[in-house]
Structures are given as structure tokens and as C-alpha cells.
Amino acid sequence: MKVIHTLKRALKQVPDAFSVYQTDLLCRLMGALIQTRSVNLKKLAAALSGTAQIDSHYRRLQRFFSSNLSPQAFTELIVHRLVQPGKSLLLTLDRTHWKYGQTHQNLLCLGLLHKGVSIPIETCSLGKAGNSSTQERKQLLKKALSYLPRAQCCLLADREFISREWFQFLLRQRLAFVIRLRSNHWIEKANGNRIHLEYNTRRQQKNTTRIYENAVLYGQVRLHIVCHRPTKGARLFLVTNRDDVHQVVTLYKQRWSIETAFGFLKSKGFDLETTRLTQPERMQRLMGVLSICLLWGLLVGDYLQQQKTTPIKKHGKRAISLFRRGLDHLQHLWANAEEKCEQLLTITRLLVSCS
Numbered sequence: 001m002k003v004i005h006t007l008k009r010a011l012k013q014v015p016d017a018f019s020v021y022q023t024d025l026l027c028r029l030m031g032a033l034i035q036t037r038s039v040n041l042k043k044l045a046a047a048l049s050g051t052a053q054i055d056s057h058y059r060r061l062q063r064f065f066s067s068n069l070s071p072q073a074f075t076e077l078i079v080h081r082l083v084q085p086g087k088s089l090l091l092t093l094d095r096t097h098w099k100y101g102q103t104h105q106n107l108l109c110l111g112l113l114h115k116g117v118s119i120p121i122e123t124c125s126l127g128k129a130g131n132s133s134t135q136e137r138k139q140l141l142k143k144a145l146s147y148l149p150r151a152q153c154c155l156l157a158d159r160e161f162i163s164r165e166w167f168q169f170l171l172r173q174r175l176a177f178v179i180r181l182r183s184n185h186w187i188e189k190a191n192g193n194r195i196h197l198e199y200n201t202r203r204q205q206k207n208t209t210r211i212y213e214n215a216v217l218y219g220q221v222r223l224h225i226v227c228h229r230p231t232k233g234a235r236l237f238l239v240t241n242r243d244d245v246h247q248v249v250t251l252y253k254q255r256w257s258i259e260t261a262f263g264f265l266k267s268k269g270f271d272l273e274t275t276r277l278t279q280p281e282r283m284q285r286l287m288g289v290l291s292i293c294l295l296w297g298l299l300v301g302d303y304l305q306q307q308k309t310t311p312i313k314k315h316g317k318r319a320i321s322l323f324r325r326g327l328d329h330l331q332h333l334w335a336n337a338e339e340k341c342e343q344l345l346t347i348t349r350l351l352v353s354c355s
Contacts, residue, residue, distance in 0.1 A: 010351035017073035034330045039275045065282040074288030075121045092118040092258035093157040098273045104129045111258045118258040123287040125280035156255040164218035178248045181237040188216035204229045299350040301326030
């Protein structure tokens with residue numbers, strides 16, 4: 001099948017990451033994921049192309065996820081395709097959590113923003129309920145900064161990811177960041193006066209922004225504090241080390257892209273919550289495969305958008321997202337591979353980096 005060969009070419013962009021056996025199975029697995037839109041191994045085994053019996057396919061998939069394949073291989077492919085010299089990179093940090101039986105599936109994910117969706121490039125399965133620790137976040141971010149150009153990166157995160165130790169770590173890493181603060185913080189302004197964020201901004205007018213440059217947080221960390229009160233909704237408190245403080249409110253809106261990605265990985269895409277994989281290493285490999293499929297769907301959706309734009313509804317959003325449009329098109333072409341072989345080859349080549 002020509003499509004499988006083209007997918008193999010895309011995977012070869014990461015030299016020595018996959019064995020010949022793993023490359024072949026991974027290409028067929030991606031096709032099965034697109035057809036079934038499910039991570040259930042039984043369903044994937046039934047949809048996997050090849051002459052073997054369904055039970056044999058199922059055992060192949062089990063061996064694949066229990067192998068010693070490093071999840072880093074998937075990350076390298078995504079980074080190779082998206083990261084360009086001099087291009088600004090937005091990173092988003094967040095968790096997604098659900099429960100299977102008595103087992104908590106709690107994933108800490110670092111995403112790389114592309115076309116309004118943060119594609120997970122690093123995943124840590126916490127193996128517990130509740131928030132991640134500062135140490136777990138440090139380890140995750142250090143891995144990413146080992147291959148990303150940190151001068152081009154900016155981290156966006158919600159108010160779960162705050163602490164004195166965490167901010168000091170980010171400053172030592174010389175990484176730009178915009179992170180939401182809780183309203184119960186005290187800060188020391190540049191003139192030495194201490195204020196409480198909640199009380200001090202209670203009478204702030206709507207659609208206005210207050211900026212406290214070089215304020216002291218936690219009594220030790222000097223950063224910029226931005227207090228924004230929108231026309232509707234709750235006040236927004238942000239902490240940043242960026243110089244363009246007037247732009248951080250607009251920049252922070254991109255944080256929602258990681259929630260969008262979780263939606264596509266779950267009920268709006270691949271039904272991640274139906275997985276029966278519980279071991280952290282296997283879950284990380286599954287997330288790697290899904291991230292590649294998520295990227296592929298976005299690339300195809302963007303390609304189709306350039307051919308014919310999606311109608312905009314009254315609320316200002318597209319009638320269908322780029323990813324859903326791309327995934328629908330991929331599923332249709334894969335189901336009619338013989339009749340639409342050339343079209344399928346064209347969109348498969350989108351995964352091959354042009355850089």
C-alpha cells in the first residue's frame with residue numbers, strides 16, 4: 001500500500017527511533033486510529049490492515065505498547081515538523097484526569113501550540129489523583145528544554161502551576177512565561193507598598209488593565225503582575241517575566257489551546273478515556289501516537305482550509321474545527337483508499353517536513 005510507504009518516509013525523519021517492525025505497525029496503527037476513532041485495542045486490532053488474524057493483530061498491539069520504545073521518538077517527529085529557526089513557540093502546561101475502575105489516569109502534559117491546538121510533546125503519567133508536584137513539573141520541562149530553543153519559547157499555565165520554588169526555577173531556566181495567579185496573593189509594589197490583589201482591584205473598572213512592574217511575590221521573587229477586568233466574567237491576575245506586559249492578556253488566551261487538544265484526544269476525536277492501558281510507560285506511548293495523529297489531522301485541516309475556507313457562524317467561530325475537518329477527510333479517504341489513492345498520498349506527504 002503506497003500510503004504506508006509514505007508514512008514510513010515521514011517516520012524516517014527521526015533516524016534510528018523505530019525498528020522496521022515498529023515502523024510498519026505504527027503506520028498501520030495510525031490508519032486504524034483514524035478509521036475507528038478509538039484507542040480500544042480490540043477495535044484497533046479489527047481495523048488493522050494486514051493478512052493476520054484479529055487475535056494476532058491484538059497481540060502485536062500489546063507488544064508494541066509494552067516494548068521499550070521511547071516516547072521521545074514521537075516528540076522528535078513533531079518538533080522536526082513544527083519548530084523552525086526564529087519562530088516563536090508557545091508551550092502550554094496542564095493536566096487531564098479521569099478514572100478507570102479504581103485507577104486514576106492523571107496526565108501532566110506539555111503542549112506545543114499549532115493552529116490553535118496545543119499538541120502534547122511531553123506527558124507524565126502521575127499515577128495518583130490531584131495536582132502535580134513542583135518536582136514533576138521541573139522534570140517535564142527540563143526534558144522539553146533539552147531539545148527546544150528556549151529563547152523562542154514562552155510557557156502558558158493556569159493557577160494550579162504556581163509556587164515560589166516554581167517561579168524561581170523558571171527564572172533560572174531563562175524561560176519566558178505567563179501564568180495565572182490566584183486572587184488571594186499579597187504583592188509588594190516597586191515603591192515598597194504591600195497590596196492584596198483581591199481587595200485592591202475590587203473597584204477596578206470593567207475592560208481595564210492594571211500593571212505592577214517589578215513587584216515582589218512571595219517576599220522574594222520579583223516579577224510583573226497584570227490585573228485585568230474584562231467586560232464580562234471574573235478578574236484575571238497574571239504573573240510574567242516578559243517585557244511586553246501590555247500583550248500578556250492577549251497571549252494568555254492561547255492557554256485554552258491545551259483544553260482544546262484534550263477534547264480532541266477524548267470525546268471529540270479518539271475517545272482516550274476508553275483506554276485500558278494503565279501503566280505509565282504504556283500510556284505515554286499511546287499519547288505519543290495520538291499526538292502524531294492530532295498533528296496529522298491539523299495539517300490536513302489546514303490544507304483543506306487553503307483549498308476552500310470553512311463558513312463562519314454568527315458566533316464568530318468556524319462551522320467545523322480544522323482538526324475535525326482534517327480527521328473527517330482522512331477517515332473518508334482511508335475508507336476509499338483504492339479509489340482515492342492519489343488524494344490520500346497527497347495528504348500523507350503533509351507529515352513529511354519541508355524544512
